[in-house]
Amino acid sequence: MTGRRIARVLIDSPLPQLDRLFDYAIPDELATAAVPGVRVRVPLRTAGRVVDGYIVETVEADDSGEVEDSPPRPLSELDAVVSSVAVLPARLYALARRVADRAAGSASDILRLAIPKRMVRVEKAWCAGDPPSAAPVTAAAAAWARAELQDFPGLADALTDGRRIAVDAPPVPVELPSGETTGRWATLLAAAAAHVLAAGRSVVVVVPDHRDLDSVAAALEGLIPASALVRDDADQSGPARYGAYLRRLADAPCVVIGNRSAVYAPVHDLGLVAIWDDGDPLLAEPLSPGVHARDAALVRQELDGGALLLLGHTRTTDVERLVTVGWVRDLAARRRVSPRVVLSPPDARGARIPSAAWAAARSALADGPVLVQVARPGYAPALVCADCRRPARCPHCTGPLRARRPGATPECAWCGRAATGWTCGNCGSDKVRMASSGSERTADELGRAFPGVRIVVADGAHAVLRVDARPALVIATRGAEPIADGGYRAVLLLDGERMLMSEDLRIGESCLRWWSNAAALARPGAPVHLAGVVGPVARALATWSQPAYARGELAERAPLRMPPAVRVAAIEGVPTAVASALSTLREAVPALPEDAVVGPVAVGDDSAVHRALVRFEYAQGRAVAESLRASVVHAALTSRRSAHERGPRARNTLKVRLDVLEPEL
Numbered sequence: 001m002t003g004r005r006i007a008r009v010l011i012d013s014p015l016p017q018l019d020r021l022f023d024y025a026i027p028d029e030l031a032t033a034a035v036p037g038v039r040v041r042v043p044l045r046t047a048g049r050v051v052d053g054y055i056v057e058t059v060e061a062d063d064s065g066e067v068e069d070s071p072p073r074p075l076s077e078l079d080a081v082v083s084s085v086a087v088l089p090a091r092l093y094a095l096a097r098r099v100a101d102r103a104a105g106s107a108s109d110i111l112r113l114a115i116p117k118r119m120v121r122v123e124k125a126w127c128a129g130d131p132p133s134a135a136p137v138t139a140a141a142a143a144w145a146r147a148e149l150q151d152f153p154g155l156a157d158a159l160t161d162g163r164r165i166a167v168d169a170p171p172v173p174v175e176l177p178s179g180e181t182t183g184r185w186a187t188l189l190a191a192a193a194a195h196v197l198a199a200g201r202s203v204v205v206v207v208p209d210h211r212d213l214d215s216v217a218a219a220l221e222g223l224i225p226a227s228a229l230v231r232d233d234a235d236q237s238g239p240a241r242y243g244a245y246l247r248r249l250a251d252a253p254c255v256v257i258g259n260r261s262a263v264y265a266p267v268h269d270l271g272l273v274a275i276w277d278d279g280d281p282l283l284a285e286p287l288s289p290g291v292h293a294r295d296a297a298l299v300r301q302e303l304d305g306g307a308l309l310l311l312g313h314t315r316t317t318d319v320e321r322l323v324t325v326g327w328v329r330d331l332a333a334r335r336r337v338s339p340r341v342v343l344s345p346p347d348a349r350g351a352r353i354p355s356a357a358w359a360a361a362r363s364a365l366a367d368g369p370v371l372v373q374v375a376r377p378g379y380a381p382a383l384v385c386a387d388c389r390r391p392a393r394c395p396h397c398t399g400p401l402r403a404r405r406p407g408a409t410p411e412c413a414w415c416g417r418a419a420t421g422w423t424c425g426n427c428g429s430d431k432v433r434m435a436s437s438g439s440e441r442t443a444d445e446l447g448r449a450f451p452g453v454r455i456v457v458a459d460g461a462h463a464v465l466r467v468d469a470r471p472a473l474v475i476a477t478r479g480a481e482p483i484a485d486g487g488y489r490a491v492l493l494l495d496g497e498r499m500l501m502s503e504d505l506r507i508g509e510s511c512l513r514w515w516s517n518a519a520a521l522a523r524p525g526a527p528v529h530l531a532g533v534v535g536p537v538a539r540a541l542a543t544w545s546q547p548a549y550a551r552g553e554l555a556e557r558a559p560l561r562m563p564p565a566v567r568v569a570a571i572e573g574v575p576t577a578v579a580s581a582l583s584t585l586r587e588a589v590p591a592l593p594e595d596a597v598v599g600p601v602a603v604g605d606d607s608a609v610h611r612a613l614v615r616f617e618y619a620q621g622r623a624v625a626e627s628l629r630a631s632v633v634h635a636a637l638t639s640r641r642s643a644h645e646r647g648p649r650a651r652n653t654l655k656v657r658l659d660v661l662e663p664e665l
Helices: 090-102 107-114 120-128 139-149 155-161 184-198 210-220 238-249 260-264 293-304 317-324 355-364 439-449 496-500 507-519 536-543 546-557 575-588 618-638
Strands: 005-011 021-025 039-044 049-060 164-168 173-175 181-183 202-206 229-232 255-258 270-276 307-312 329-331 340-344 369-374 383-385 432-434 455-458 472-477 490-493 527-531 567-573 597-603 606-616 654-658
Touching: 005 039, 005 107, 021 039, 021 049, 049 090, 090 107, 090 260, 090 293, 090 618, 107 260, 120 238, 139 155, 139 184, 155 164, 155 184, 155 307, 155 329, 164 317, 173 184, 181 184, 181 210, 184 202, 184 210, 184 270, 184 307, 202 260, 210 229, 210 255, 229 238, 255 260, 260 293, 270 293, 293 307, 293 317, 317 546, 340 355, 340 536, 355 369, 355 490, 355 527, 369 439, 369 507, 439 455, 439 472, 490 507, 496 507, 507 527, 507 536, 507 546, 527 536, 536 546, 567 575, 567 618, 575 597, 575 606, 575 618, 575 654, 606 618, 618 654
Parallel strands: 164 307, 164 329, 202 255, 202 270, 229 255, 270 307, 340 527, 369 472, 369 490, 455 472, 490 527
Antiparallel strands: 005 021, 005 049, 039 049, 173 181, 383 432, 567 606, 567 654, 597 606
């Protein structure tokens, strides 16, 4: 007599205590449809309801109904198979499980990022159509890709052999066959993708935002078959995104380009994962368990093989640490290319734009557009008392006051209320003055200084992706700089000292990345003026030695035990739960040094919530993650009210996050 088949199901739930596989009996009517990877509905006895899940694997039970390595017990049956499409392949579950375990999180949280919501019509159309076939790369495209990669000796072999490599992108704009201008980094990624696809393997390219996606897509146009290019964009409609996901599940190789969640794309025979500009905060996942795309890519490369390419105009300390320990190999270009950076010291008269930068902008405007990078959007992002210089605060919520235009009534940046009749709480004055210049105020000032010159503002409120080659002053906030046809004839980097005043641990890295990305938009030979900044960051930009700066930062953080020299976990919750988690951690990882734990302290003014930081070595990561995860599950179970208890159900009393980028109590 043949035993029954058992389905092991991962339940789609945010509850940490449900982050494991549950066994369910497969009824006879679902025996054919219940295969690994499909969506199912299953009963959850503890909740008294039916929930969603995925079949991870199926096993055979013996005649008594017992499963090997499982205790004998009665099993509930699957309620329904939602779809016949196996949307969770084994390789994706293995990746989600490994990434979640590293971050002390739940696999279902990772899968929620990776697998889009089901679209029935799209799925039916996909099942009715013919499966995609492999689309070969033309010989001409493959030859172009090999030639393009020759600028970096050993890069083509490293991609073929599946190595981990870090490359500094040449900071120059290039013109595509279509006549469109893009960064050299995009054509380098396109060449790497075409080279790997020509070998019959899939590629995943992860970039921060939609503008980078457009650049990579433009560089790939005409280079690889259109049927092999799959876009994973957060701006896509639900049907489009689900259709793209189904294409990634096919056995035919493809090139996936997308945002941070694309790192989990379950492609066939992965040959390359490429990350562009890993220092961009958009690649840090804000949702639990908060895994950075770079870290997920490292885990995936170790699991699935293939090459890992970390590309950027700057080098983050995270990547430099990997290079230092030998986990990632640094590949240098055959010929060093760098922009012409001019350091303009602070003006003795206190002018915002030094005279040399003024002269460079005036000269460059005769030939084409000039980029002016500023720190903030708006007109006057901050106001101060005209008499005592204290920051002007809203009388209702104490938020900072701002001005949208000269002479306008100040309004609060937080609550939006107009501060009519405002008076200073320190000196009683009713007058304010502008303490900073945003993008709009800078445009107003430069418009008066350069009459007749076209002014373009690019910031969060004014999205500008490209500008033509006609003379113009382009005032852009950091990260919002549009691409100019043929490159900018000059670049002015303003407000550098103000940017560096931030208390963020990585502010030096961030400023260097903002300035380097803006400098890379300049035409070869065009001047790049950094105004009013001196020190290591300015020297790194002027000498274009970003890896050396990252090494220096890493060396300074090591004795202080700050990331990424060590890993940092943040534990937050009620005092008893935090104390219990720290005590359990000490027992589980006795090798932790005495100063490993910082805190706990009360969060803000709320004494009911405490927060602690734990600093630990990378070799201790697995033990720390397992201990903290066990504490989260224990806290979740003990916080549940009993059936006879009245009142609202207690919320989860403990939260844990690993690899905190900006540790603060």
